[in-house]
Amino acid sequence: MHPHFRTIIEPFRIKTVEPIQFTTWEQRADIIEAAGYNLFLVRAENVLIDLLTDSGTGAMSSFQWAGMMQGDESYAGARSFYKFEAAAQRITGFKHIIPTHQGRAAERILFGNVCKPGYVVPNNTHFDTTRANVECQGAQALDLPCAEAHQPALIAPFKGNMDVDALTHTLQTVPRDQVPVVMLTVTNNSGGGQPVSMANIRAVSQVCHAHGVPFFLDACRFAENAFFIKQREPGYADKTALEIAQEMFSYADGCTMSAKKDGMANIGGFLALHDDDLAQRCKNTLILTEGFPTYGGLAGYDLEAIAVGLEEVLHEDYLRYRLRSIAYLGEKLDAAGVPFMKPTGGHALYLDAAAMLPHIPASHYPAQALAVALYQEGGIRSVEIGSVMFGRVHADGSEEPAALELVRLAFPRRVYTQSHVDYVAEVVTYVARLKDNLRGYRISWQPPQLRHFSAQFEPLR
Incomplete structure (x- = not known):
């Protein structure tokens, strides 16, 4: 933007319109x-x-629509999958990218493979499908939001943060084998769409790894969270949104993602992680319930749209x-x-x-x-x-x-x-x-x- 002009305009032109209906x-x-x-x-x-x-209600760009025309609908090893995989790996750095038809499928596959009755999954605040997929396995979805999160009128830069002291106490009191993962939702949807600071992501990661517990991000709105960090957290003003996002993911062992949010697509998601054994178990579940690991319940043109969307969202x-x-x-x-x-x-x-x-x-x-x-x-x-x-x-x-x-x-x-x-x-x-x-x-x-x-x-x- 020109430094003399303060108005922030829509960074697009409207090419196709859809009428809306007025009612009395x-x-x-x-x-x-x-x-x-x-x-x-x-x-x-x-x-x-x-x-x-x-979620899934946005308008796709001309580049996304053009990419969809290149969709490879091969059942196994489709070219579109490898384009999608490369786009996700560029941002997250995770070894295994497992496509799913939407974010809740990634949650179901992850928690279905790591949770058992009596287990506890801490989070800053679970969203509805995340909580339901944890509780469906008989586990407890434990919310540990920071103190500021409960004060709607309070202005604070990172009200989506997790209470690190409460997390430490939880991991010290709950037996290690009963905490399969810790999750951090960025941004914190149930907590008012509030962002999580890089310092908090780093601190949660350190506590998890000190106790030998895998740390996952619910990364549905990772790009928005990254830009809040750029705007509000000291030391990040000169970093790009991509660089900030890459650092966010570098502290985690995996993530679930609804591409219907910051994937800028109308359908799709993925589960991403480093652990080879867990990835194989998740792929086995994927084949049983979603599809082959190179399409995961999505058409090739959906994978193309997400690949472009992951680039445009940053x-x-x-x-x-x-x-x-x-x-x-x-x-x-x-x-x-x-x-x-x-x-x-x-x-x-x-x-x-x-x-x-x-x-x-x-x-x-x-x-x-x-x-x-x-x-x-x-x-x-x-x-x-x-x-x-x-x-x-x-x-x-x-x-x-x-x-x-x-x-x-x-x-x-x-x-x-x-x-x-x-x-x-x-x-x-x-x-x-x-x-x-x-x-x-x-x-x-x-x-x-x-x-x-x-x-x-x-x-x-």
Whole structure:
């Protein structure tokens, strides 16, 4: 950018457009009621601005589409796999790159091979599918976020960090053979999309290796985390995002990755690691459940798109724009007095529903109430990250609420423009003015796991 100009513009031109559908308040009232007040069950065609997730919802570049035309669809040894493998190895440095159809498949394969009932897997904060895949094996998903993570209004540069003292205590008290891996999620999605510092990554790595425990990254948003380090951590301002990412991975023994995030693709992921024996066991599982190790449940053209996306995601003009878009929304909401997790994250802004709706107790799901209101009033689809997603139901039917009641506004990559962001700010500000009129919800039906995807709700009067 020219030093005299401060405006950060979209680092792309729009080549193809997709129309979005406008609905009335009355139509949305009927739609959300028919969906059991669960935004996952609303048809995409009835959503105006879709901020449900940034996973697989981005716009691919002309270079990615061109690469897809070169996809080699050979069952074994496809040329596209080796291009994908080289792109992932250039960034991560890991010996074994195992493709999967998405990140949760990588999690399932990893934890299925290392976890047993009674085991403990520490993390800064597990996200929903990570936790479910750990617990599905009978293991405990243990969250060890830093103290700052529980204070939404506190401005601190690296609120995604793990509590290293708590990790040390855990590894000193839990028998070594019952901690198969330690994971660190970068950026910390459940904790408000907050970044993890290089110093914290290094410290966690040192503690793990001192206790002989493998250290893995949940690397879905590794590029955004790397750029936060460049912006906020002393000693990294002159390093490239690629160099920072390479250092991040150098401290780890492996990673899981959803290429639907910082792979800039609509599908795909991978499991990467150094350990030959574990890699072979994971490949055996892959063959059983996903596909041959050179395609892993993906088409050749998907592997091509990811290979290009892994290169494009580290372009610093893109990363600067990406982070600035979320910060811009935060500035507008802050000026309007709307409470949210500060500072803003890399892929999303997290509204603080507990602070906005203190009259709705956690047992009545204030974040769900806020998310429904955003759709009802403005056609915006967001996602609850609170006691619906992370509340723990005990055997006696009682429920332990989540630590935070957040609503995530996750922005798809290269999809929405500044006017869309302005509209989102306007809708959120309007709903904040209606806050005293909002009421909570009860769950009328829920599945045994990952209930937020398909639960049914009823409004409380």
